[in-house]
Amino acid sequence: MTSVVRLVVRTSAELLVTLGLVVVAFAVYVVFWSDVQNAAAQSKLRDTFQAQVEQAARTQVSAAKGGAAAPAPIASDLPSGSTLGVIRIPRLGDDWSWVMVEGVSDDDIAKGPGHFPGTAMPGQVGNFAVAGHRATHGEPFAHLDEVRKGDEVSIETVNGTYTYVVDGSKIVDPTAVGVIDAVPGKPGAKPKKALITLVTCNPRWGSTERMIISGHLTSTQIAGA
């Protein structure tokens, strides 16, 4: 009888220790491994974007000579997960830059900040909306709470660089889809201004709310000009 009790106690102790190790392994996966995978994805995306910029520079020389006044917006039907451009926010550091991708599925935003499909493209009239992780997966938007009114957000695409100025930030419910409307809060309204909206989770390791940074376009520079 005692040997049976001993076997049961020993086996459950071994199982519990094993479970504890699995939990530790999961913590390592979430906190460390997702960053490693994101860094690899970003490095690949950066190479792709660089190649696209060089390719575009070759073809755009003729366009610039033709006297184009403003860069064409990039195609709005990019496949999910493809490179869209680079986002820079000087307030978060001179070397703070992330390659954005099209789409906001788990796979897309694991690679970098993702553009909400259907919202405006950089520089376009409407609302250019981007979601990024605030914790794990490289945590691009970890310190988005430090961004202040008047700060610049620059978006570089193969066609040009668009500079937005931050109007403010707010905390909203996760269901507040209106913030990414072309005219925020007015679904279906015809937009007149080019806006930007950055979305991430709040609090940092939680998901009960979302933090929104909004801004408007102030200047545009044609690539190569």
Add this chain to the structure above:
Amino acid sequence: MYAVLWRLVPGPWPAKLLVFLLLALGVLALLFLVVFPWLEPLLPFDEITLG
């Protein structure tokens, strides 16, 4: 549990140890490549979009 497994693996102890390490590595790979990627979206800090 592990004692029984240890007895089941044949060979001298260094060989047993090697088999055990390989088994542990296999389990870890299964966790990192299959189980954790499935588990992660179920956790709250991964939700950043709206809707």
